[in-house]
Amino acid sequence: MREFLKNIMIEAGRVALEQKQRLGEVKVDRKSEKDLVTEADVAVEEYLVGQIKERYPDHAIVGEETGEHEGGEYRWIIDPIDGTTSFVHDQPFFSTSVAVEKDGETVLGAVNAPVLGELFMAEKGKGATLNGEAIHVSDRERLIDSVLGTGFACVRQNLEHNNLPYFAEIVTRIRGVRRYGSAAMDLSYVACGRLDGFWELNLQIYDVAAGVLIVQEAGGVVSDFAGGEEGRPFETLATNGRIHEALSRELMEVQMRPGD
Structure with missing residues (x-):
């Protein structure tokens, strides 16, 4: 097969x-x-x-x-x-x-x-x-040394709960952000170490199903923003594993703010 x-x-x-x-x-x-x-x-x-x-x-x-x-x-x-x-x-x-x-x-x-x-x-x-x-994920251990990918499907769909507050917070904590426009490629780039992590909201199963397995088999970790193994619907957080907890913590701090 x-x-x-x-x-x-x-x-x-x-x-x-x-x-x-x-x-x-x-x-x-x-x-x-x-x-x-x-x-x-x-x-x-x-x-x-x-x-x-x-x-x-x-x-x-x-x-x-x-x-x-x-x-x-x-x-x-x-x-x-x-x-x-x-x-x-x-x-x-x-x-x-x-x-x-x-x-x-x-x-x-x-x-x-x-x-x-x-x-x-x-x-x-x-x-x-x-x-x-x-291929294998990167070995970077600090957010400040990391380059992350993200996307804005939620903004394109005019959703009230969107990625902009997360982006504004995370971009100040890392080396840089790349926006390629394909979640499947973003996840694959995490898997081969070109990106150290990726987060996005409101993705569908066909956007991520293949990429999630590729990340996991390359040694990375995929979860929802809170770090749950099963993943809450429409939240995707994928990293090399070493920065996962720190990035999850930053995302949840934004999510827990009143009005976000």
């Missing part, structure tokens, strides 16, 4: 790049005023769903664009283009993310950034890789 996943991820990347070559012709629709969906999202997801159904007809699938496809003990979770805004603006920071669950536990995950030529993969209990080479 791992080799099958690798092969369809590589081909899905080719589909995305073909769509990108005709960027000026690709139809762009709006899920909301700020949330975009393109023909490329649909084309990549249709390719992946078709391949999975052909190979594993009894497996369930949940896709960002096509929704739920019922099945048995295995479930495939697909985000065809994570970072659609980057795609539309001809920026390289978008990815395809696919995870595989067995009886509710994620056992395989892959994130492909086709413009950058980078395929991150992980298998439960067998580590994480980038283009076939083993």
Whole structure:
């Protein structure tokens, strides 16, 4: 199954790049005023769903664009283009993310950034890789030495409880922040040590399922903001493990303030 996943991820990347070559012709629709969906999202997801159904007809699938496809003990979770805004603006920071669950536990995950030529993969209990080479989280131990990633899906969706208060507090405590626009890539960057941590609100399962496994298999830790193992809905905190407690504490201090 791992080799099958690798092969369809590589081909899905080719589909995305073909769509990108005709960027000026690709139809762009709006899920909301700020949330975009393109023909490329649909084309990549249709390719992946078709391949999975052909190979594993009894497996369930949940896709960002096509929704739920019922099945048995295995479930495939697909985000065809994570970072659609980057795609539309001809920026390289978008990815395809696919995870595989067995009886509710994620056992395989892959994130492909086709413009950058980078395929991150992980298998439960067998580590994480980038283009076939083993990867590991960073060894930084202090927030002040750390570079973190974050995102603003909550702002794009005009939610009252959003990331801005957290950002204003955290940015003063660290070396720097990077904003790539794809949570799947952010998590993969934590896994390979390019980022020391990542936090965001209001992400969906297809945004994070593959990336979470990749971080964990690279030696990192993923939780909700409070550090809970199960994770509260819509809170994602991923780090190299060494800064996890400190970053969790900073996030919770903001969350506990009156009005936040």
